[in-house]
């Protein structure tokens with residue numbers, strides 16, 4: 205049956221859900237005005253949706269049962285074509301499906317949306333404004349610039365903090381649904397405010413939010429995990445480091461454009477990859493951490509590229525031991541906290557190939573208390589705890605460099 209509306213969408217704005225839709229082109233004009241005289245809007249809370257296990261397909265199969273009617277009436281049309289409805293009676297952390305019905309149509313939907321805590325999932329606006337404040341508050345110590353643009357045209361911010369000596373690289377959101385800005389930016393703010401002495405003998409070069417396009421989609425309410433850029437590229441398979449080798453991790457195929465680990469049409473094809481490369485080929489890090497895992501949290505294990513160099517492995521181990529002293533002051537070091545893996549096309553693999561640089565993907569799974577992040581249940585107190593842990597971990601490493 206022909207549908208009278210198009211571009212039906214649900215997104216979150218300031219903790220509310222905003223539904224928008226347009227008249228379909230075949231239904232424009234005065235003769236079809238009655239079709240848009242009244243709307244009915246229905247909602248259902250999707251309690252059974254589980255982040256990390258369920259994806260878009262969960263909703264594709266959902267029909268209009270157990271719906272709650274939340275609106276019936278007329279709505280004004282912007283430019284005689286666009287409608288919008290705001291549902292402010294929603295709760296943080298919940299996932300909803302919406303349906304819209306016109307006088308003669310069936311229910312059209314579902315359009316799903318998750319209402320996420322903006323304190324736990326930082327938006328592009330929050331990330332850039334926190335970085336701007338950091339740079340403006342301490343211009344002697346902090347330099348901020350755009351190191352490139354995403355495939356959607358957003359500028360990717362890069363920040364350099366401190367003077368010289370050794371360089372620590374910090375990279376976040378290589379994968380949109382994972383971690384980075386919420387851990388990296390507060391650590392930089394506190395270092396500048398509380399321990400500027402540590403930054404005289406070292407500098408930090410940070411790109412806290414690389415795949416910011418996918419992150420924005422999650423901030424706007426996409427309920428399921430997003431990994432690739434909107435262009436479908438897994439950035440941690442796109443770096444020019446053994447890129448031609450096909451990876452089969454997670455039961456996927458990195459040469460397959462349909463795969464969530466698609467390496468892209470050529471090495472460095474993604475503008476986000478090139479932005480990261482431009483920064484770190486010029487400012488070679490002695491150590492780099494790329495923040496992964498899920499829903500704004502990461503910890504250990506750290507994954508480093510496989511290497512044959514005898515001196516490199518003990519160096520990697522000493523770096524992770526130092527980081528772990530700050531991250532887990534309550535735990536004795538475990539050999540399981542560092543693994544050598546060397547995924548083709550990954551950022552750490554590229555840095556290792558560039559000059560034996562010690563680069564790590566930070567994942568997770570050590571502390572049971574952090575596991576709620578795997579199902580997108582990270583709350584403010586869990587995030588605060590991990591902000592403190594990573595701050596202490598970075599201080600631990602810089603403290604050793606300063607000694």
Ligand SMILES: [Zn+2]
Pocket residue numbers: 378379382496497
């Ligand atoms: Zn990842």
